Amino acid sequence: MRRTLLLGTAACASGLVLGSGGGVRAVRAQAASMSSSDERVFSLADQVARFARAKEENNRRYLDIDTVYDGSYLKGKRVLVTGGNQGLGLAIVRELVAQGAEAVVVGRRSSPDLDALGCQVITGVDVTDEAAVKGKMVDELGEPVDYVINNAGYFPDITDSVADGMMFSEQLKQIDICALGPLRVSEALVKAGKVRGAIVVISSQAGSAEWRTTQNADEGGDYGHHMSRAACNIGGVLLAEELKKRGVPVLLLHPGFNKTGMTSKYSHIWEVEGAVDAAVGAKRVLHEVRGATMERTGQFINCEDGLRIPW
Numbered sequence: 001m002r003r004t005l006l007l008g009t010a011a012c013a014s015g016l017v018l019g020s021g022g023g024v025r026a027v028r029a030q031a032a033s034m035s036s037s038d039e040r041v042f043s044l045a046d047q048v049a050r051f052a053r054a055k056e057e058n059n060r061r062y063l064d065i066d067t068v069y070d071g072s073y074l075k076g077k078r079v080l081v082t083g084g085n086q087g088l089g090l091a092i093v094r095e096l097v098a099q100g101a102e103a104v105v106v107g108r109r110s111s112p113d114l115d116a117l118g119c120q121v122i123t124g125v126d127v128t129d130e131a132a133v134k135g136k137m138v139d140e141l142g143e144p145v146d147y148v149i150n151n152a153g154y155f156p157d158i159t160d161s162v163a164d165g166m167m168f169s170e171q172l173k174q175i176d177i178c179a180l181g182p183l184r185v186s187e188a189l190v191k192a193g194k195v196r197g198a199i200v201v202i203s204s205q206a207g208s209a210e211w212r213t214t215q216n217a218d219e220g221g222d223y224g225h226h227m228s229r230a231a232c233n234i235g236g237v238l239l240a241e242e243l244k245k246r247g248v249p250v251l252l253l254h255p256g257f258n259k260t261g262m263t264s265k266y267s268h269i270w271e272v273e274g275a276v277d278a279a280v281g282a283k284r285v286l287h288e289v290r291g292a293t294m295e296r297t298g299q300f301i302n303c304e305d306g307l308r309i310p311w
């Protein structure tokens with residue numbers, strides 16, 4: 001069985017988009033993206049082709065984030081990160097601390113690696129638990145934050161297809177964590193007056209309906225995970241619209257393909273699809289977080305190349 005978080009096939013690279021309206025515009029933008037890197041608006045759906053193109057073009061932005069990333073903007077900033085005890089979230093917190101930011105981590109539990117960083121950790125907060133989010137998280141947070149990074153997510157190693165059987169309870173759990181989780185956290189923080197800057201949602205390219213025809217071509221599968229990220233994206237766009245009048249930008253990010261516990265089931269394709277260590281992924285994310293401005297509010301960005309992902 002082919003499992004497709006990020007997997008694509010080169011053969012599908014040009015058959016990117018079916019659909020109407022925005023889809024047609026996306027096709028045009030994609031066509032433009034083939035001709036000149038300056039005109040590119042959208043990233044490529046095919047992850048193998050995307051990574052291969054970056055190597056062909058020696059795209060330093062993609063291949064070596066250190067050539068463009070400057071984390072000095074984070075010095076003295078207060079940043080709340082959910083799910084920061086392991087994986088990408090932990091790497092983001094580590095980078096925040098290294099840059100002199102004041103990180104506050106919110107989650108169910110801490111870890112020895114997180115404890116070693118010495119930042120504030122608010123435990124006992126499951127992002128599906130509205131009472132804990134509105135109560136414990138807000139009560140223990142203190143001063144408002146400059147950035148909220150909704151990073152907590154869930155992608156279990158299960159079967160989820162007609163052929164192998166769908167797990168509806170797991171589908172609902174993924175939607176609860178990955179789509180409603182960022183909304184619960186963001187709503188509680190905004191209502192409590194704890195956001196003085198931007199809200200960032202770590203989503204996934206898996207939420208792009210348009211890209212399913214490439215990344216899940218002829219297979220489908222992973223319904224719960226991919227639906228949860230599509231819902232997450234719509235939640236992010238609505239939040240961006242609602243918070244415009246408050247001057248709070250909302251940015252949706254695909255963090256790239258990171259070598260974490262979540263993707264260990266894909267370790268066989270890590271190298272061909274350009275997976276990176278979480279420390280690199282964290283810099284890619286924080287490079288884009290800097291651009292969380294009102295001009296870009298509501299956009300969905302691929303942190304690998306800085307290009308947009310179509311809905």
Ligand SMILES: NC(=O)c1ccc[n+]([C@@H]2O[C@H](COP(=O)([O-])OP(=O)(O)OC[C@H]3O[C@@H](n4cnc5c(N)ncnc54)[C@H](OP(=O)(O)O)[C@@H]3O)[C@@H](O)[C@H]2O)c1
Binds near residue numbers: 083089107108125
């Ligand atoms: N890795 C990738 O290539 C990739 C690609 C696309 C998107 N993403 C997204 O990036 C984020 C980080 O991924 P990762 O690879 O670092 O995953 P990971 O290693 O599995 O870490 C997930 C984090 O989310 C927390 N979490 C899960 N369920 C939670 C809940 N109900 N309440 C509070 N915290 C919860 C976990 O904490 P516990 O210890 O409590 O479980 C953990 O800290 C996720 O949102 C993921 O969907 C990752």
